[in-house]
Amino acid sequence: MSNTVTPGSHERKQGDMLDLLSGFVVELRNAGLPVSLTENLDAMEAVQHVPLEDREAFKYALGATLIKNHAHWRSFETVFEVYFSLRGPEYKIAEGDGDTDIDDLWREMQEAQEQGDGNGQGGMDGMTPEEIAQMLMQALMNGDQGMMRAMAKQSVQRFAGMEPGRPVGGTYYLYRTLRNLDLDNMLDKMMEQSREDAPGDLTSLEERLEKEEYEDRIEKFKGEIEAEIRRRLVADRGAEAMAKTLRKPLPEDVEFMHASRDEMSALKKSLGPLTRKLAARLARKRKHKRKGPLDFRSTVRNSLSYGGVPAEPKFKAPKISKPELIVIADISGSVAAFARFTLMLVYAIQNQFSKVRSFVFIDGIDEVTDFFKSTEDIQEAIHRVNTEADVVWVDGHSDYGHAFEVWWEKYGKDVGPKSTVLLLGDARNNYHASQAWVVKEIQKKARHVYWLNPEPKSYWNTGDSIVGEYGHFTDGVYECRNLRQLESFVDLLA
């Protein structure tokens, strides 16, 4: 990393620095990250001790003082990259003014290329897609960081087709660039190449390791492309305008229904600590419960040792009521992720309930309690729910009415005054009969009935959603779009 003094090193001046940092903190708070006043002051002090030219050190100094939860790091990083993207030498967008290492490298690379096949054209524009693919493959196979970065830069310039002022998000440009580079194919080609290069046959272990190494490099390369697009977008429209669109939500704020694959895995990771936290809180809630009602018998019995004076009142032990939980979840495509997370959360804290039974449905319904009983691994159980549960009756489109009806016939008798019934789904019934009477019957017998809906409230009862019809017979319909809302509901439940 180059350590040259920034052109903007006048920013060292205290006042500017203060403004800059308070702007940054505001941006962090906008992204939902909790930053307290003391932490803000710490950050101000911390940056005085690191050289401003060293971007990484600057980032770590801010991170260590402002971010106290690892799950928030990604969001922090994005805000940081956007906010400071145009400050610092190696991050400026060089188009032709070759004064950075990367541009030098790029020139060298081209010279080598020219000597190689003698087509003396400059710039990537003159190259055929095959040649570019070839060069990229070389860069990836050698694992050459600088080269990969240069390639990312050039690919974005050539393929993304970015136009100034065009109000299109970064994902669109990313998609265009990646489509042209065809990285999936690249992996196969690289594997082939390394098989050829190897002296003997690759064992399957070696092959696996090679493949993972390449996948890792390709991921890094994608990251470089993403960063480059972000830099260009910010340069075009300014950091303030882009901060909002490029913001990455915190894992607990990610919407279940629209989570990308990356976000899903981040969600899964944050579910662990979250459930531990929740379980600890619930256990404490139980422990700190007030004393039970006065135990008259015991008080009188005890008064004998005080000569009949009831000096020491005795209380009954508080009754610990652990609800019996029945979860009935829609697992059709649109809400599958939500159902999965709710089931995972419920089973992770199942010792807070006396019994948990779970059913899943699309248009047919099946009990999946045994999947969770037979294994300790919740992930595996969820996998079995997805693959083995018999939930399709006719066409595999949600039919709440039919599923509820069948459920009531088969299991309705198991609902008792101790049961709490959770219904999960968006209640998009594809215009089938609602059979809302089932929910009404459940409500009569059960202690509580709740409906959790992963859709935003404004979408309820629009189109084929009939959540209001069912909700009428429940003790409450809750919006559960993200982990935060789900957590606060479960807190209320147990």
Next chain:
Amino acid sequence: MTTTSDASTDLPSTEPRFESVQQVRDALRDAQYLADDGIAGIAYLADRLQKPILVEGPAGTGKTQLAKSVAEITDARLIRLQCYEGLDESKALYEWNYKKQLLRIQTERGGDEKSEDWTDLKDDIFSDEFLLTRPLLEAITADDPVVLLIDEVDRVEVETEALLLEILSDYQVSIPELGTITAKQIPLVFLTSNNTRELSEALKRRCLYLHVDYPELDREKEIVLAKTPGITENLADQIARIVRSIRNLDLKKAPSVSETLDWARTLMLLNIETIDEQTAKDTLSILLKYQTDIAKATKELSVDD
């Protein structure tokens, strides 16, 4: 270049221990601890800002070792407080030496009566002499340089965390009978946590936060090379790559750095130059500690396609 903030004016000034981030990094390297930029940078900042570091991350990634190594490079004594459920004041902060106090009273009684007033006696038995210092108090009363390590702080209950707050923010301990004892020098403080529960905001706010994750491929290779004498570069590379591959699987407990090192040492003892599938399978039990994990990894590593 340092301006002292309001909060630290009443604290004793301690000379900075480190010159630069690079120096921290080099020194740690000499002490056989391979830090990345983040770790070295935050250790440097903690010294400059006189703040504790909260180190969080999966088990076996060298959190405790970091404190030990920092103690080593600063020539400081390491004072360690191992946290556990049920830890209390008398084990963490201080305790009155009850037996000695009793003896003292007894001897008074033995002499001629009424020679000493009760108030004198009281002042006497509640003095330094009868105070048993526990790690936290010891750390701030020490004259020599110390590094305080509060290990696995997530194991104590939320209520007990409050014990730490005073010492972490003001470097002082209040004892009702004696008054407030202020630190003679500011020790470097490390708190480690395996993240089994969320720590309180109050505690987090007082600390710098450092997340130590499993190392990147290259750093892990370096660690193996540094900590396993006589290992070939080729083998270290292979080890690091296989370990990364295993960590990518969805396991109950991913192999930690210390387990990687155990594995490397085992392979050295077995005189193995290159790892093939069979050796990998035979020695997996050193990397993984759950039967289900071992079964999963064996299955994954031997896929033929």
